[in-house]
Amino acid sequence: MALIVSTDWQLPDPAGPAPLRRSDSVRRTSSIDMTWPEGRDKPMAFLGRARDALTLDPGQPPQLLAEDLMEAQITLDRTLVGLSSTPERAALAELIGLRGGGHLRTALNELLPRERATGSPLYLLLDDLSGTSLIAGWAWSRWPGYTPELEQALRSDPAMRAKMEGVCISFQPGLSAMSVEHGSSEHHRTARVPPLVNPQDPDGWHRLPAQMGMSMRRARRIDIWLQGDTVHIDAGFQDSASLPEGGREAVHEYSLTATADRATMTLTSVTPRPHVLPYPECPAAVANVQQLLGCPLAELREFVLERLGRTAGCTHLNDALRALAEIPVLVRHLDTAR
Numbered sequence: 312m313a314l315i316v317s318t319d320w321q322l323p324d325p326a327g328p329a330p331l332r333r334s335d336s337v338r339r340t341s342s343i344d345m346t347w348p349e350g351r352d353k354p355m356a357f358l359g360r361a362r363d364a365l366t367l368d369p370g371q372p373p374q375l376l377a378e379d380l381m382e383a384q385i386t387l388d389r390t391l392v393g394l395s396s397t398p399e400r401a402a403l404a405e406l407i408g409l410r411g412g413g414h415l416r417t418a419l420n421e422l423l424p425r426e427r428a429t430g431s432p433l434y435l436l437l438d439d440l441s442g443t444s445l446i447a448g449w450a451w452s453r454w455p456g457y458t459p460e461l462e463q464a465l466r467s468d469p470a471m472r473a474k475m476e477g478v479c480i481s482f483q484p485g486l487s488a489m490s491v492e493h494g495s496s497e498h499h500r501t502a503r504v505p506p507l508v509n510p511q512d513p514d515g516w517h518r519l520p521a522q523m524g525m526s527m528r529r530a531r532r533i534d535i536w537l538q539g540d541t542v543h544i545d546a547g548f549q550d551s552a553s554l555p556e557g558g559r560e561a562v563h564e565y566s567l568t569a570t571a572d573r574a575t576m577t578l579t580s581v582t583p584r585p586h587v588l589p590y591p592e593c594p595a596a597v598a599n600v601q602q603l604l605g606c607p608l609a610e611l612r613e614f615v616l617e618r619l620g621r622t623a624g625c626t627h628l629n630d631a632l633r634a635l636a637e638i639p640v641l642v643r644h645l646d647t648a649r
Contacts, residue, residue, distance in 0.1 A: 323502035361432030411444035430640030450552035452496035499589035596625035
């Protein structure tokens with residue numbers, strides 16, 4: 312496939328705080344904060360929160376529909392060594408010992424079918440363990456002690472390069488992401504980002520952990536509302552690290568709007584917008600998302616990987632798109648309220 316680098320996107324262009332909540336809408340927010348309480352060579356600590364909230368009157372706090380908390384410990388090789396949730400789910404113990412990646416996501420479907428069937432907030436958090444455990448270490452590049460020479464040495468290793476090649480649209484031979492000199496973290500196109508919470512709507516997000524030391528965070532927001540036979544969707548996705556001087560810096564950020572047919576729950580339009588991405592070739596992936604039109608929302612997790620996998624897509628755009636699979640659950644919340 313010939314790669315065309317889009318010139319339409321002026322990056323970086325942070326999306327800013329969440330929009331104000333709409334009347335008669337449901338909003339799902341989630342966050343996973345990753346820290347290293349015992350040092351870089353010890354297991355990472357993951358704190359995840361996710362909430363579904365109904366807004367009838369934007370002038371009032373939303374009504375809580377569902378909320379989950381997740382805590383996990385993951386080693387440097389991405390092996391899950393600890394996992395718990397509130398409310399508790401006994402089946403989580405069966406995931407201990409698995410590594411982040413496709414195997415973990417397959418196990419989720421096999422061991423926690425009810426969480427997937429109900430589209431629970433916890434399922435989104437668990438599904439995100441694979442992606443967040445992969446990007447967590449980027450936070451170290453923003454803090455004292457980062458050594459670009461070590462990262463360049465790792466990128467020069469033939470085995471590492473073979474593992475990296477072809478994982479997404481940017482990691483192709485000859486592109487900047489595969490360059491030993493220009494592919495490392497110090498050359499990423501990143502941006503300082505404002506808080507996710509809109510100061511005019513402090514209830515628009517669940518409670519986010521206070522910034523204390525170095526951390527990496529994945530944050531998501533999905534808004535849905537109905538208009539006739541159409542489901543409207545507005546979503547945001549961000550990976551960011553805390554900074555020594557305060558505030559946060561994003562390495563991945565997308566927003567997207569979409570519509571779905573209410574009767575069939577199939578995707579009728581989708582428009583992603585890149586805001587912050589590390590390599591100039593990354594935005595080219597948005598040209599391929601139209602391949603998802605007509606797909607059932609509930610099956611998007613599979614369709615995204617099938618149609619936008621590897622060099623046909625961006626790993627992080629795919630993560631943003633896959634989370635739309637729970638839209639039917641959010642619509643049912645809204646239908647029940649109405």
